[in-house]
Amino acid sequence: MTPRIDPLTREVVDLIGSVVFRYHEEYDAAAGKHQLTGAQARVLGLLSLEPMPMRRIAEQLKCEPSNVTGIIDRLEIRGLVERRPDAADRRIKLAAATAAGKETYERLRSSLDFAREPLARLSTDERTALRDILRRMLGLET
Amino acid sequence: MTPRIDPLTREVVDLIGSVVFRYHEEYDAAAGKHQLTGAQARVLGLLSLEPMPMRRIAEQLKCEPSNVTGIIDRLEIRGLVERRPDAADRRIKLAAATAAGKETYERLRSSLDFAREPLARLSTDERTALRDILRRMLGLET
DNA sequence: CTGGATATTTCACGTTGTCAAGCAAATGGG
């Protein structure tokens, strides 16, 4: 009953698996250069865009809020993030990247070699095609 | 001095990040259905192909051998993996998937919905194009 | 045979993740 997956799809899934593995390696290595773990880097990336309640961070990371408490704790100790009260709701704590946090994240981001090494092998046309296909895969049609 | 990354490349990197996140979610969910963690599933996948010394598992996972000890311990307790002596070198322990382990991994693999849901949105031509681009990205030219 | 390298394990430790319990603050129905 399980629909036999055709060989093409299977190969694509494997290739995506390789890309995922490769991406992680490089992401963690880049984070490590700045003494950050992967999770810390991801949170810092979120907060570089805008301050956010703990709750929403947990939703983005798809984990429990209690987990976020610890991650923010460790970032806060290092002065990369701060907790601010929310003007409208005193239950809420807004986590916000400090100037140092934003700067760290920007440096991390531009040291993400993944942007250069494997993608450099592709022509502009290929990159465009890849972008369009990935958009469709992720359901980001315009 | 840092080469400004062009917008197209930046978007592709972001899209790949989304795919990576998505892939992980689904992979962990599929593993969870079989009471496995992501790391356990990955090891079981390796050992489904062939038995392997602890050392080599660590290399494949890019982690320390001491970490592998624990992962194999937990799989062994559940009868999915066993440690065998190596005929030629008594220092080596070959980790091998048991019949139950192989079966579990095959079930896990076919429940990997990532193969269906997002890729189903693509035509065969798009999938072929994606395969070719990913191959080039990963340096798997023929 | 001896000394050095290799394979694995053990231990201590830190981070990430879960779940349950608890506290503070908001909210809605009577």
Add this chain to the structure above:
DNA sequence: CCCATTTGCTTGACAACGTGAAATATCCAG
């Protein structure tokens, strides 16, 4: 207005994963 419920966050206990250092057993070269 008031109480019950819900919501947001933290705490504590626990497990998996990951590192690094030290211990043990085995191999191998000289």
